[in-house]
Amino acid sequence: MRALITRAGADMPVLTDVEPxxxxxxxxxxRVGAAAVNPIDVFLATERGRAVFGLRGGTGLGSDLTGTVIEAGAQVDGxxxxxxxxxxxxxxAAPSRAHAESIVVAAADAPACLPVSTRWPRHRYRSTHSPRARASTSSARPRGGACW
Incomplete structure (x- = not known):
């Protein structure tokens, strides 16, 4: 699988093949669908950043991600x-992390199950600065729901 990793002696990450x-x-x-790029990821990509954290050799980048479960361990429930x-x-220190095609995490570190729908309510994209937009969205907001 491909992953974005850092290498010792380099300040730029590389996309390379790694063992899952x-x-x-x-x-x-x-299977990673999206991964955040946080300031700490940029810092860890440099030789200085790896030295601060005591990381030797190459490491993977990224910690926050969303995706789809493609395999679950025998003791995983839920x-x-x-x-x-x-x-x-x-x-x-993991050799591949969130900036990879797939990742292994403890089930306890995946606390959120996302809704099936990928469509967001239309009012979320509208500007609320105009009187017309405020009038059209004020009573249309959904109530409740796990993701609100």
């Missing part, structure tokens, strides 16, 4: 293959 991490009994393998999830990778 082994799946533990309490882990999820997630997740199934095909579930869309948001997760956090907590291991900065």
């Amino acid at each position: 991490a082994p799946l533990g009994p309490a882990d999820l393998r997630i 997740f199934a293959v095909g579930d869309r999830v948001a997760a956090l990778d907590r291991d900065p």
